[in-house]
Amino acid sequence: MSETKAPEETRVVAPVDPTRRTEIDKQRVPMSARPYRLLAMVKQDAVVRVQKEPDDTVMTWPHLLSIEFLAAAVMSIFLLMMGLFINAPLEELANGNVTPAVAKAPWYFLGLQELLAYFHPSVAGVLVPTFAIVGMMIVPYVDRRDIHATRPSQRKTAVVLFSLFLGLALTLTFLGIFFRGPGYSFVIPYLPFFENSTNGLHFAL
Known part of the structure; x- marks a missing residue:
């Protein structure tokens, strides 16, 4: 019993009319008629590529450490x-039987001590610092607008609020340093600045 083979399909390609040219063919320029040539140089890579390190780096010693040593020496001399x-003389030894006068806090706490002169201790010493610290901690989670802003002009509200907060803190610290005297009373500073006068400038280092 012989098997019958299916006839193979034959495809006929229609001849291309040489006189038929499209708009794209008309715009093509033969290579021989072009006044320029395109050349490209291909560098041969190594079998194992070595990652290049940046060339704008310097050694830690002496470029960085020498500057740090110089800055430390200048600050020590200052x-x-x-x-x-x-x-800035030292006071007498502490005596537990005598209550000292109101002392001034270090400069970084003088803003809070200045608030104690205007508000209740629970407000100026507990509530205000707590709200300030917690507020700064939750700001990144609350302020989610303009996350792609890179200029201060694009975040005017945030810049204004922080400027007010910073200005208030600096003002309170300035008042505590220069306008508070013995017993934390309000005084007007005058020259000379570096004398330990009872009516002059009082500050704590």
């Missing part, structure tokens, strides 16, 4: 000069 020429 502190030594302040200790020699600024009158």
Whole structure:
């Protein structure tokens, strides 16, 4: 019994009319008629590629450490000069039987101490610092607008609010440093600045 093979399909390609040219064919320019040539140089890579390190780096020593040593020396000389020429005597030994006068806090706490002169201790010493710290912690989670802003002009509200907060803190600290005297009373500072006068400038280092 012989098997019958299915006839193979034959495809006939229609001849292309050489006189028929499209708009694209008309715009093509033969290579021989072009006045320029395109050349490209291909560099041969190694079998194992080595990652190139940046060329704009320098060694830590002496480029960085020498600057840090110089800055430390300048700051040490500055502190030594302040200790020699600024009158900041020590007080007498602490006596538990005598209640001292109101002392001034360090400069970074003078803003809170200045608030104590205007508000109740529970407000100025507990509520205000707590709200300030918690508020700064939750700001990144609340302020989700303009996450792609890169300029201060694009976040005017945030810049204005922070400027007010910073200005208030600096004002309170400035008042506590220069306008508070013995017993934390309000005084007007005058020259000379570096004398330990009872009516002059009072500050705590």
